[in-house]
Amino acid sequence: MNRIFAKSLTKDHIGQNLTLVGWLEDFRDMGKIGFISARDMTGNFQGVITGNLLSAFREVPRQSIILVNGAIQETRAENFQVEVKVEKVELLSRAVNPLPIDPTGRVESSMDKRLDSRALDLRNVRISNIFRTRSYALYLIRNFLYSRMFMEVNTPKIIGNATEGGADLFSFEYFSKKAYLAQSPQLYKEQLTLGLERVFEISSYFRAEPSHTVRHLSEFVSVDLEAAFLDYCDIMDIVEELITSTINDLFIQRGKEMKYYDNKEEITVDKIPRVSYQKCLDDLKGLGESLQFGDDLSDLALRKLGEIYPKFYFIIDWPTKLKPFYILEHKNKSDLSKSFDLQYGYLEIVSGGTREHNSERLRNKLLEKGLDPRSFSDHLQTFEWGMPPHSGCGIGFDRLMMILTNSTNIREVVLYPRDTERLSP
Numbered sequence: 353m354n355r356i357f358a359k360s361l362t363k364d365h366i367g368q369n370l371t372l373v374g375w376l377e378d379f380r381d382m383g384k385i386g387f388i389s390a391r392d393m394t395g396n397f398q399g400v401i402t403g404n405l406l407s408a409f410r411e412v413p414r415q416s417i418i419l420v421n422g423a424i425q426e427t428r429a430e431n432f433q434v435e436v437k438v439e440k441v442e443l444l445s446r447a448v449n450p451l452p453i454d455p456t457g458r459v460e461s462s463m464d465k466r467l468d469s470r471a472l473d474l475r476n477v478r479i480s481n482i483f484r485t486r487s488y489a490l491y492l493i494r495n496f497l498y499s500r501m502f503m504e505v506n507t508p509k510i511i512g513n514a515t516e517g518g519a520d521l522f523s524f525e526y527f528s529k530k531a532y533l534a535q536s537p538q539l540y541k542e543q544l545t546l547g548l549e550r551v552f553e554i555s556s557y558f559r560a561e562p563s564h565t566v567r568h569l570s571e572f573v574s575v576d577l578e579a580a581f582l583d584y585c586d587i588m589d590i591v592e593e594l595i596t597s598t599i600n601d602l603f604i605q606r607g608k609e610m611k612y613y614d615n616k617e618e619i620t621v622d623k624i625p626r627v628s629y630q631k632c633l634d635d636l637k638g639l640g641e642s643l644q645f646g647d648d649l650s651d652l653a654l655r656k657l658g659e660i661y662p663k664f665y666f667i668i669d670w671p672t673k674l675k676p677f678y679i680l681e682h683k684n685k686s687d688l689s690k691s692f693d694l695q696y697g698y699l700e701i702v703s704g705g706t707r708e709h710n711s712e713r714l715r716n717k718l719l720e721k722g723l724d725p726r727s728f729s730d731h732l733q734t735f736e737w738g739m740p741p742h743s744g745c746g747i748g749f750d751r752l753m754m755i756l757t758n759s760t761n762i763r764e765v766v767l768y769p770r771d772t773e774r775l776s777p
């Protein structure tokens with residue numbers, strides 16, 4: 353099909369006979385003449401209809417796909433440079449009437465209704481914009497990581513061992529065995545630093561936690577990185593640069609799209625403060641919330657801290673007991689770990705740290721956390737093959753997208769979200 357996109361139409365095309373395809377959005381019927389507005393992936397175009405074609409158009413429901421052909425001519429319309437004088441029209445796909453939701457967004461629908469009709473929901477420019485930003489942010493993040501000598505890898509999501517600790521996993525029958533869906537690529541990415549030094553993976557991960565919040569899903573996308581010979585401060589530097597450069601590049605290269613979210617002032621950063629866990633406890637005390645060293649920062653505590661630190665900030669040096677077995681502790685301060693979380697106000701975006709790379713100490717850490725080293729034998733043996741000191745983190749990409757697009761619900765930035773209630777479409 354030799355078509356031209358709406359956005360490419362200019363006055364230079366006047367007089368040419370061209371073909372356009374689009375979803376019909378508006379039809380203004382003035383009796384002897386009619387105007388249509390249809391939209392393709394680049395924008396809207398206007399067509400003028402006269403004669404017999406008018407009655408044909410009266411039967412076409414909105415959001416049907418039309419192919420129009422005709423001469424390009426000057427227009428008096430304010431929003432268009434030119435218009436098509438429709439000479440031929442073909443109905444490529446008829447939409448039902450009424451549609452389950454109004455994709456122009458003029459009539460609002462609940463989130464649930466919109467998600468039930470997600471493919472149609474994406475015809476709303478505000479919504480498709482979010483996914484264009486998401487796609488471009490992934491592109492920028494990949495570029496950034498390549499520029500820091502990371503290579504992209506793919507590790508298995510079907511795993512035979514559920515013992516990484518922390519999260520509950522989905523299990524299922526795998527031929528005659530029990531298998532699980534991966535909660536993260538943690539152990540694999542650490543092992544890969546031995547052969548590849550710097551790796552990253554962008555993938556979906558799974559948590560069987562019955563959370564009912566606007567920031568948890570059962571399936572979410574994480575950008576994981578792991579690097580040999582770097583420590584947690586180096587990883588924080590990388591995360592800081594990744595976040596700041598992604599935001600800056602989005603505003604520079606996708607300014608029109610970013611305007612929709614109206615959050616430039618809030619999210620533009622160059623330096624991200626690093627606040628120790630202990631300082632957070634002191635801050636919380638000042639806010640009337642008394643926590644002891646070793647207590648986890650509850651949702652309420654994080655919301656209170658978010659009043660002091662409403663934008664991006666790192667919480668560093670968490671108590672060892674709050675972090676997983678693979679996190680290294682500080683020398684001579686074994687109750688403090690070389691760890692960090694990146695927060696945006698109350699919302700946790702990233703979790704990372706320096707890893708334990710000594711196999712004997714790792715074995716002991718497993719025992720201390722009540723885990724059985726025998727379940728980790730495949731993993732532990734790699735630590736005897738020249739495992740480098742290494743560090744890394746997992747960036748919750750969907751949560752980062754909430755911030756970039758000023759969305760209050762994670763479901764807004766995920767095409768087909770999965771939660772305790774939703775398994776389709």
Ligand code: ATP
Nearest residue numbers: 559567568569570572700701702703746747748751
């Ligand atoms: P939270 O305490 O918020 O449940 P977590 O401590 O379980 O998160 P990690 O296991 O450290 O999270 O995972 C790293 C990052 O992955 C988190 O900082 C978050 O951005 C993201 N993440 C984790 N679980 C989920 C989830 N269920 N839905 C969406 N994103 C998640």
